[in-house]
Amino acid sequence: GQQLNQSPQSMFIQEGEDVSMNCTSSSIFNTWLWYKQDPGEGPVLLIALYKAGELTSNGRLTAQFGITRKDSFLNISASIPSDVGIYFCAGQLNNFNKFYFGSGTKLNVKP
Amino acid sequence: DGGITQSPKYLFRKEGQNVTLSCEQNLNHDAMYWYRQDPGQGLRLIYYSQIVNDFQKGDIAEGYSVSREKKESFPLTVTSAQKNPTAFYLCASSARQGGINTGELFFGEGSRLTVL
Numbered sequence: 001g002q003q004l005n006q007s008p009q010s011m012f013i014q015e016g017e018d019v020s021m022n023c024t025s026s027s028i029f030n031t032w033l034w035y036k037q038d039p040g041e042g043p044v045l046l047i048a049l050y051k052a053g054e055l056t057s058n059g060r061l062t063a064q065f066g067i068t069r070k071d072s073f074l075n076i077s078a079s080i081p082s083d084v085g086i087y088f089c090a091g092q093l094n095n096f097n098k099f100y101f102g103s104g105t106k107l108n109v110k111p
Numbered sequence: 112d113g114g115i116t117q118s119p120k121y122l123f124r125k126e127g128q129n130v131t132l133s134c135e136q137n138l139n140h141d142a143m144y145w146y147r148q149d150p151g152q153g154l155r156l157i158y159y160s161q162i163v164n165d166f167q168k169g170d171i172a173e174g175y176s177v178s179r180e181k182k183e184s185f186p187l188t189v190t191s192a193q194k195n196p197t198a199f200y201l202c203a204s205s206a207r208q209g210g211i212n213t214g215e216l217f218f219g220e221g222s223r224l225t226v227l
Contacts, residue, residue, distance in 0.1 A: 045217065097159070
């Protein structure tokens with residue numbers, strides 16, 4: 001299957017700090033998705049990106065679809081304790097109907 | 112409320128037994144998916160179905176089987192042939208337009224299977 005390289009694997013930050021994580025792929029994707037997963041729960045969709053260069057915000061979250069269509073990043077500004085969880089990127093290959101996932105970024109926020 | 116319901120949330124199985132995980136959605140989505148999640152790894156695709164009575168193998172289909180007899184239901188059977196079945200299983204669905212998924216994948220709350 002396709003490999004999505006997501007980094008960093010984990011982050012330990014102080015409340016109020018900004019966070020950035022990214023995903024890269026060797027393939028071109030036509031959609032990038034970002035999810036948050038709490039322990040023992042299903043992932044929840046945060047942001048969906050459909051066009052190269054697209055920059056989309058959802059509250060304190062901002063994500064961008066890379067110009068090359070092979071990467072995407074997610075920023076979280078002014079982190080709070082409830083941001084703790086695992087963040088996943090996912091991509092959909094052009095003209096295919098499967099979604100591929102990164103291995104996740106585990107975020108820890110110290111109050 | 113619209114959504115995806117997985118059951119059971121927790122399941123224990125003895126080695127050599129088949130088990131079936133349920134997934135029901137009332138979102139009127141055509142496409143449904145099963146993913147497996149292991150600690151420290153991303154989600155891996157087991158099977159997916161684009162339409163009723165049709166499904167395709169994903170990247171790790173060995174030891175699993177599915178059926179899609181109704182649009183809203185996509186049960187997954189973990190057979191005794193699956194060598195390492197202990198994992199967290201996630202069902203998902205997405206809408207389709209023009210034969211292509213719209214790009215938004217929605218998940219159920221997951222089922223944790225433990226083999227004793």
